Amino acid sequence: MTQTLCQLENPDAFIRRHIGPDIEQQQQMLHQIGASDLSTLVASIVPENIQLAASPLQLPPASEHQALSELKAIAAKNLRFKSYIGMGYSAVHTPPVILRNLLENPGWYTAYTPYQPEVSQGRLEALLNFQQVTLDLTGMDVASASLLDEATAAAEAMAMAKRVSKRKHANKFFIAKDVHPQTIDVLKTRAETFGFELVIDDAERACDHHDLFGACLQYCGSQGQLHDYRPLIASLSEQGVIVSMAAEFMALVLLESPGKLGADIVFGSSQRFGVPMGYGGPHAAFFATKEAFKRAMPGRIIGVSRDVQGNTALRMAMQTREQHIRREKANSNICTSQVLLANIAGMYAVWHGPQGLMRIAQRIHRYTQILALTLQQQGLKLRYAQWFDTLTIEVADKNAVLQRAKQQHINLRTDLPNAVGITLDETTQRADIVTLVEVLLGRELSLDFAQQDVAACQQSIIPEGLRRNDAILAHPVFNRYHSETEMLRYLHKLERKDLALNQAMIPLGSCTMKLNAVAEMLPITWPEFAELHPFCPTHQAAGYLQMIEQLSEWLITLTGYDALCMQPNSGAQGEYAGLLAIRRYHESRQQGQRYICLIPASAHGTNPASAQMAGMEVVVVACDAQGNIDVEDLRSKASEAGENLSCIMVTYPSTHGVYEQTIREVCEIVHQHGGQVYLDGANMNAQVGITTPGHIGADVSHLNLHKTFCIPHGGGGPGMGPIGVKAHLAPFVPGHSVVSSTLLTEQGAVTAAPFGSASILPISWMYIRMMGGEGLKQASSIAILNANYIATRLAPAYNILYSGPDGRVAHECILDIRPIKERTGISEMDIAKRLIDYGFHAPTMSFPVTGTLMVEPTESESLVELDRFITAMLAIRQEIEQVANGVWPLDDNPLVNAPHIQQELLTDWSHPYSREVAVFPTATDNKYWPTVKRLDDVYGDRHLSCSCVPISDYQ
Template sequence: MPRNEIPVFTFPERHIGPDDRERLQMLQRVGFDSLGALIDAAVPPVIRTHALLSLPDARSESDALAELRRMAESNHQHVQMIGLGYYDTITPPVLRRNMLESPAWYTSYTPYQPEISQGRLEALLTFQTVVADLTGLPVAGASLLDEATAVVEAILLMRRASKGQRADAVVLDTECLPQTVAVVTGRAAAMGIEVIYADICAGLPDRDYFGVVIQNPGASGVVRDIRAACAAAQARGALVTVATDLLAATLFAPPGDLGADVAVGSAQRFGVPLFFGGPHAGFIAVREGLERLLPGRLVGVSRDRDGAAAYRLALQTREQHIRRDKATSNVCTAQALLANVAAMYAVYHGPDGLAAIATRVHGHAAAIAAGLAATGIGIVHADYFDTIVARVGHSAKKVVARAAADGINLRRVDAAHVGISCDETTTADIVARVLRAFGAQPAPSSPAPIPARLARTSTFLLHKTFHQYHSETSMLRYLRALSDKDLALDRTMIPLGSCTMKLNAAVEMEPISWPGFAGIHPFAPPEQTRGYRELITDLQNWLAEITGYDHVSLQPNAGSQGELAGLLAIRGYHASRGEPQRDICLIPQSAHGTNAASAVLAGMRVVVVATAPSGSIDIGDLTANLTAHAGRVAAIMVTYPSTHGVYETDVRQICDKVHRAGGQVYIDGANLNALVGLARPGDFGGDVSHLNLHKTFCIPHGGGGPGVGPVAVRAHLAPFLPGDPLDGAAKSPPVSAANHGSAGILPITWAYIALMGPDGLRAATENAVLSANYLARQLDPYYPVLYTGPGGLVAHECILDLRAITRATGVTAEDVAKRLIDYGFHAPTLSFPVNGTLMVEPTESENLAELDRFVDAMIAISAEIDQISSGRYELERSPLRQAPHTAEQVCADQWELPYSRRTAAYPSGAQGDKYWPPVRRIDGVYGDRNLACSCPAPEDFAADIPPNRDEVLV
């Protein structure tokens, strides 16, 4: 082909899987002669918009990267010594390249199918062990969202544990971080919890409360012996939560040793960049007896069919999508990828390496304190870890300005005090420059001893995992070994309904680790963050245009938090109009799984609206509920298209009915990828929506997070959007610790929208609808599609109904899910939203060959089901019930099953580059009954570790 005839592919053509020829084949199978005709038939005219989105034209990859680099360079990268829970850190390059930037880690899904998730589950179990060991408490969860919201989760846990025997009040330490105070204040008000502020070292209030929250080290840097305060609170029947610092806990007595019931905090300084506030892994750990009250995900150890140890998410029946309005938390997306980075940071450095880093940090703080003292500048607290507060008369503003002129950010506490926080990146030169800003010089220093009453005496991180991967070679191979156990998007299609798993392009991912985005403190002065603010403004404007709303907040750092922010905005709006009694939230059975839990946390009462036989909202039941709760309806939460996978034709009628009843319409944006460019929620009746940037807009799932859940509103709700956590005059409370939430991954979505342009975004939606209808049409003869819209069409996903198959043969949806592993596929969503079904979403990114490979696998499994119904195989000894099959099983000397080893491992349609699951089917019940949530006890491997820990280090 002559050079000038070589085709030049645009980014949308790279992103969208099927090409023109494949699209034509798919359309013919679905029964349409053009993509436009299919969309006209599938998408109700009542919601359609035919105008092109008013967005910039699509950019080339090089142009988009150049613009992002310009914005990154517009952020001034100072030495960040502001502290307040955010610290610069060094991400070991082996972790950055082979985990944070590796699609084997960032494209994997939440490990609900544990047999194909053993690598990331092992990493999360390691995270739990790090948190449990360093906090001195026996059980830790697999990560929360950030420190402030982790404190909220701890408060709700203490409240549940009190069983209503104490007053509905909690005591908050005056040393708590300011952003924590702001988030807790707003969330507590919504839940009817009174917050009492107190200096816990001066004594606890003489009244009833169910819990106490203590920050140690405190916001001022002070480290305190809180044993007496913990004991005093517990003597009154209250529980105690300590917000702590994992690095400090390597040197100072941890919360568990001081008497805490719960410990929370952020694992950010364990190798996770500042990211302008996020994403960062929050954590929570508890004493024995509280583990079944933990919010979020909990990795446990169970066993597989052969009795081998295997990891899984434990106690899943606690989770929000199962318990709905009875859930203990609405956390869905967590921060799994960042938790894994923090875990591997601890593995790479080991206990002695972490302690050495902490000692160096503490030593630099002590050197600054010594230099200031030698100049006559007083220090507020004598006991500290990394942060000191200096008394500077009334010259705080001048000192901070001098430091900034030298490229260092300090914290102006008030007119007379300046805070200085040291971290892993602090050097002797930085210490000298800080002292110069105060007019001081380095003083002769000596090791700063930690008082015995404050020092840690308990051991930590004794498991062999923390002692054998200190060289880059060993760590590289360990990360590869873990990722090889998993099935992620880099190896196969992940056809999950409700949780979109589509291409996360490398060009979109590349900028997040650039220093201009990764190294910025969330509380840096505005003049230093112009690039971030430009990017955020672009995204706010673009998302407002895409959704048809007037204003967008990017603060919520998960879809569930976006739901909460939207509902809190509705609550604030009704209160401002003198209608605080409006507390009923109508939630259709077809709504997204987190909706009910979010409504409860917003202080609302849930009333369920029934589903019509078509899968749509039952209008009659909606009308009856509006009448029954007249004057009390705050909102309805509508997932559109519904979680049943259909475009509901009467959505405008539903919105109008609720508006006439005085309520607001919340349209869950989880399925916005079926609307972009075709319809806008703000145009067809929505007052507020949250958007899942990790679904529609290409932020990857990362094995369970990170995510971003912006909230978009009409103008009348804009005053009630989340406020800045550091703005004491903000009208509405924040929902995240940082004003812009997980800002560090916003370049991904910016790049996606810029690269796709208005035409590409609409084409992505159209192709997602085509792919879903293609699969539905191909599979319906074998697995009936449960719900369809007009003409038998679905939206971007479809539900395959296996209930009749189960009744006839005993084969369950779970059996099919596990057998798909042998064919090299991640299973669709299992038994949600309807028990006994599989929900399939192919996305626009998969080409026809991959779609057909999935179809072939499902048809082959149908034939295997027929072999059971015909009596060829007994169910319990069939390939479906025995699945998945491991290499060890297939290679064993003995084979007693009634089918061949080849049928087990290489069934019809299986790909040549075989994926081998590391374990067989896991016994979930056993794992819940025998809860084990950390690495084995030291005595299980004590012989492997030399008596002198120093001998282990490389």
């Protein structure tokens, strides 16, 4: 048969590569579940009153090469000036061995959050390295595995200070004037919802203010001034004030640790350790505190524990999923950290080691000394005498200086009265110093670097009392892997310990672990996207702004909203930002008394935590026996709240894996009582192209771009959580105090950068562009088909807890293990660990219902992989029956002893099942070997340690 030109051009090739089952396999699956065709299946599951006739996005699909070509043309509109703006962002050299083997490696970027530590030992070790770097440089006792960015870390520090302060009646928080402006912006936003009073003043006046519960100081001020805060911290501490200090990794290589200065909390950005600026992110923030405050820390802590055989093993310790457990009583709503970026920063320290880092930091400081000395010799005045890498230079004709800088394709900091700011970095060269001198002087100058270097060596810019004297990074891991060969093998060794999407399906319900295509990932390391400073003039970011605007328009169409804010850099931040918009909207209508947030009992734990952060009171709405929102209870709770009702937070399809038939009615009830509807976008992968939150009746949603729209999870971050809103909420989404743009409002910020983690947005742009509108609808439909195929195949062996009126599920299903445990003693934990022996990551365990496993296959998994998972689950069910029938004892069987590791094969085998059953329950090819047995959580809870263990413990 002769094909047409359109068929030969094959524009939908990517769709067929992204979607796992081909047409023939889809037909097999449809036959298996008793459905005639895909559209009929979807129509029977999704309530008719919310279905769309076609995908709302009229965008044709593009091939990989076509989409890359289009995006490359957009990226070319970005102007790559040299940026000396500073303010927490600097140019870097990402070591190529880390770029290729970590950042660009799917074995690292497609892994999931390490909730199953036995299949996560590699990235857990990498994160432990990051924590060790944090501890060494900050001088604190306990460090976390990263937060979202420096400004949000400051906000977390403020909230933590209130939690641990003994001055319970104090309600003021002090901020030094020279803290970065974007940090102050985010602190203002967070303080507003917590009801804190902020005092912003010169640091030396902090003790003049009364009723402080905490203070935020910056070690190297935003304009470069280096502070010895020992006396001030001592005075504040004596008054019972909790002192948090913003610091910076590279400066701390040379400076005395904040811990020795007396700080209670230390935070900052690790961006300078090898992570590109990327127009603002993603960048891992570090966070550390004193031992006494460890249980009040936000985020995640990686702890050293042991497995059941006593071998050293790592796990997420305190704070693990604590927002799901404690809900509105959680320390924070943080769900994602920045694991991939923290791993890059930690590996940067491993690669360079203490000597290499010292050389880089000293070189930056020496160049700054030479620049300062030269300018002073030529009659220019520096505003401050003590600094690390940042100079504030007073200039007579600022406009002329800036014009010369523009001609040289240089960005200086421009927001300082009668002065400009210059921050140097590891990419600075001698020629750059010459150019900067000429820009500032307005004339050429012959610069003798050798002579200036000698003069600079005789200077003492950093005072003796602030120079670091103690050794850093003495652990062997930072002193061993300095050759390309050794570093490559170390990264590969860690990667092999983990289970990621490059090896097997990760069937996690509610987390949508789907393909992150290489074509989507390629643009994030293009220099046109990677090198831009987030505060550069907007005309230099024309490509970024075009890409962001285009992506926003597509997402607006796909959600049925009127506007979109791209700032929140995680799903949890999106929730917070959406609730802030609702709060601000009510206040604009003189209805500030609306503070009650209704949340169904089935909701994600981040929902009540976010509501609490937004200053709302949570009222729980019951669910019925089928897992749906109890409409009558909702009606009663909404009526009871009356004029105090702010909103409801719902997830759709529900967290129970069902398209609730009453969702329109739920929206109408809340609107009748003057409330707004927040629709959690966690399950958008079952909506795209089929329905929209706006069509359903919602007012605001966050979108997990790291789920539905293919930004990879990165082992637990990065993420992006932009919010879509109806027109009446559009004026109330976050803005930014540093950057002005038509894409931003005048409201306060929720994250440090105006467009959040902008450098990963090309991933979602590429995904949507290559899929097109109908391709996206097809993806959602296949996700539903795959889930129903699994549910149908497993239903004879496992009870499917919830389903719709026709017995179907949405895009995920919940397997109820409670009856099995009651009858046999085998738990969902045992099944989860046994799946490791079969080569699978476990489904989501005990959420949203204790004693269950929630399975979400996504559209990316082929029929072969789905059948492999089903075969494993059915085989495990037979193994459970062996226990129930007494063939294997309850305390010694393949399930309770799982996972099995290689070393066990070398020991005397005394189990009532064979070695082959233990480690090769199915095929022997492509075997995944976990490196540790099941972890001893009780031991880990009792012996918290978040620093590197001796290297001998790993051998």
